[in-house]
Amino acid sequence: MPEWAGQTGPVTQGGQAAVAARVPGAGALGLLAPPVGTVVPGPLLADAGWTAERVAELGRRYRSADRRVLATVWWYSLSAVLVTPPLAGLATGVPLSARLPDLSVTLLTGGTPVAAVSSAPWDDVAGELRETLASVIGAVAAAGEVRPAPLWAVATDSIANRLLALGRALGDVGAVTALAGPVAAAVGAPLPAPRYVDVGPRSVRFTRRASCCQLYRLPGEALCTSCPRRTPFERQVLLEDTAERS
Numbered sequence: 001m002p003e004w005a006g007q008t009g010p011v012t013q014g015g016q017a018a019v020a021a022r023v024p025g026a027g028a029l030g031l032l033a034p035p036v037g038t039v040v041p042g043p044l045l046a047d048a049g050w051t052a053e054r055v056a057e058l059g060r061r062y063r064s065a066d067r068r069v070l071a072t073v074w075w076y077s078l079s080a081v082l083v084t085p086p087l088a089g090l091a092t093g094v095p096l097s098a099r100l101p102d103l104s105v106t107l108l109t110g111g112t113p114v115a116a117v118s119s120a121p122w123d124d125v126a127g128e129l130r131e132t133l134a135s136v137i138g139a140v141a142a143a144g145e146v147r148p149a150p151l152w153a154v155a156t157d158s159i160a161n162r163l164l165a166l167g168r169a170l171g172d173v174g175a176v177t178a179l180a181g182p183v184a185a186a187v188g189a190p191l192p193a194p195r196y197v198d199v200g201p202r203s204v205r206f207t208r209r210a211s212c213c214q215l216y217r218l219p220g221e222a223l224c225t226s227c228p229r230r231t232p233f234e235r236q237v238l239l240e241d242t243a244e245r246s
Helices: 016-022 042-046 048-062 067-082 084-092 125-144 148-170 173-177 180-187 232-245
Strands: 038-041 103-107 113-118 196-199 204-207
Touching: 016 084, 038 042, 042 048, 042 103, 042 125, 048 067, 048 125, 067 084, 067 103, 067 113, 067 125, 067 148, 084 113, 084 125, 084 148, 125 148, 125 180, 148 173, 148 180, 148 204, 196 232, 204 232
Parallel strands: none
Antiparallel strands: 038 103, 103 113, 196 204
């Protein structure tokens, strides 16, 4: 398959540069493609064979052969990057397409997704997100032999986390995270509703996770602070400690 097959054209910064200029720390949020790494055209992300190669690459890094876990971890990192441009567009009022043909993703050496660039405005952001998520989740599910439902839950948490990060960067957590519910409702089933929890005397907001990223199942890794596999009490204590230090 040619490198840009299925794309509207080579993806450039385009309107995303205007969005990045409005978001402090845009590079850390994955809104600016780094000068190093491999640029992957969006349609390739929905290719099950290519995805299986990424899962195998991740397995070599972690010395694991558990494809279900590896596929979920891969999707956890990819989904967070993939949804950022359209969500940043919503948060700043500059529309950015969520269509795979309008997107590219930069992978660092080792395969870690670090940035996504959209080259066009959206026509229907919810419809585009639904189509993109369904296409890539289908590839991940096939590559890892994992059910799609947990991957849709991971996508919900990625949407919630990215809007939270954008809200913190823009200095208006309440307004930006308020977009999460309407976006998810517009995308529709099987995407679960995003949830947040406010912790501590300063009401520091965190994502109330709907998914487990499965990272703890890989050698040398532990449960995330907000992992739903923790007991409610343990999770609350850890989040309060994080809130006090933030």
